[in-house]
Amino acid sequence: MNRRYFPEVLDTLGELPVARKVRYAKGQYVYLPHDASRFIYILTQGAIKVGGYAPSGQEVIFDCLLPTEFCGNLQFIEGDFFTEFAKTLVSSEALEIPAQSFKDMIQADTLVAAWFHEISTLRWWRAENRLFRIASEKPIARIQHLLPMLKSQIVDLEESTHNLMQLLSYQDIADLSGLSRQSVARLLKSLTENKIKA
Numbered sequence: 001m002n003r004r005y006f007p008e009v010l011d012t013l014g015e016l017p018v019a020r021k022v023r024y025a026k027g028q029y030v031y032l033p034h035d036a037s038r039f040i041y042i043l044t045q046g047a048i049k050v051g052g053y054a055p056s057g058q059e060v061i062f063d064c065l066l067p068t069e070f071c072g073n074l075q076f077i078e079g080d081f082f083t084e085f086a087k088t089l090v091s092s093e094a095l096e097i098p099a100q101s102f103k104d105m106i107q108a109d110t111l112v113a114a115w116f117h118e119i120s121t122l123r124w125w126r127a128e129n130r131l132f133r134i135a136s137e138k139p140i141a142r143i144q145h146l147l148p149m150l151k152s153q154i155v156d157l158e159e160s161t162h163n164l165m166q167l168l169s170y171q172d173i174a175d176l177s178g179l180s181r182q183s184v185a186r187l188l189k190s191l192t193e194n195k196i197k198a
Contacts, residue, residue, distance in 0.1 A: 006068045009115040010044065010095065013105060019097045023157060030086035030094065031072070040072040040102040046092025047154045047164065049172065052083045059085070061175045063126065064164065066152060069119055075099055089167040090156035134178035142177040143187045 013019055021044070024030060030048060031037040041048075043065050050071050051061035065071055065086075073082045097105075105112045133142050150165040150173070165173075170181040170188075177184065 006115065009112050010042070012109060012112055013042065013097055013102070014095055016097060016101055016105070018101050019095055022094055022096045024088045024092045024094070026088055026090050026092075026156070028088050030088065032085050033083045037073060038075070038099045039096050040070055040074065040099050041086065041094040041096055042070045043067050044093045044095055046156055047089040047152075047162075047167065048086050048092060048094075049089055049168070050084055050086045051175065052085065059087075061172050063123065064089070064149065064168070064176075066154070069123070073099060074103065089164070090154055090160075090162055091158060093157060130176065130178075139177070139179050139183055140187055140190070142179065143173075143184065143191065146173065146177055147191075 014021075022041075024046070030041055031039075033053065044067055046067070048065045048071060049061045050063050050065060051059055054060050071084070071086045073084075075082075106116050107113070129145075133145055137145070150163075150168070152164040154162045154164055154167065156162065170184045173179075173184045173188075174181045179187070
């Protein structure tokens with residue numbers, strides 16, 4: 001991903017009087033679906049998984065966010081459609097900005113707008129790409145497609161480095177690939193045994 005805008009965008013948004021940096025412990029929820037949160041969270045350090053809940057109540061993730069990416073309810077869709085949660089994978093830091101202030105900055109600042117459109121397009125592309133692969137590829141190909149993301153190095157607030165794959169459960173990877181947890185475990189073992197390091 002091209003992050004050329006991020007330092008300047010973070011400076012610009014960080015100067016807003018309503019913005020504040022928030023630190024989260026590993027495994028802490030940034031927000032839950034029923035929260036009346038009206039904030040946008042721009043990840044500056046760490047990693048966050050975002051998802052929703054199955055009818056059974058089980059958490060199902062649909063993306064992992066790395067620094068420079070954002071999450072939260074922009075309130076572009078009217079009604080009760082926001083059913084997302086965000087949870088840290090390691091100790092993390094985010095810039096918290098009221099959603100309306102964030103939307104105002106997108107309209108007022110061309111650099112913030114360019115960054116916002118780039119990140120939004122990236123997230124949209126990732127979601128479409130995953131859906132396409134789930135519908136059209138064999139299970140092993142789906143896992144191989146996720147490997148570059150799973151190899152991402154994450155730095156937590158204590159400056160410890162983690163491999164994203166070590167932070168996600170087999171069930172998390174199953175959610176991202178449209179497979180069962182057992183299939184993910186078997187396929188990752190097979191890839192490792194075949195010297196395609198995961």
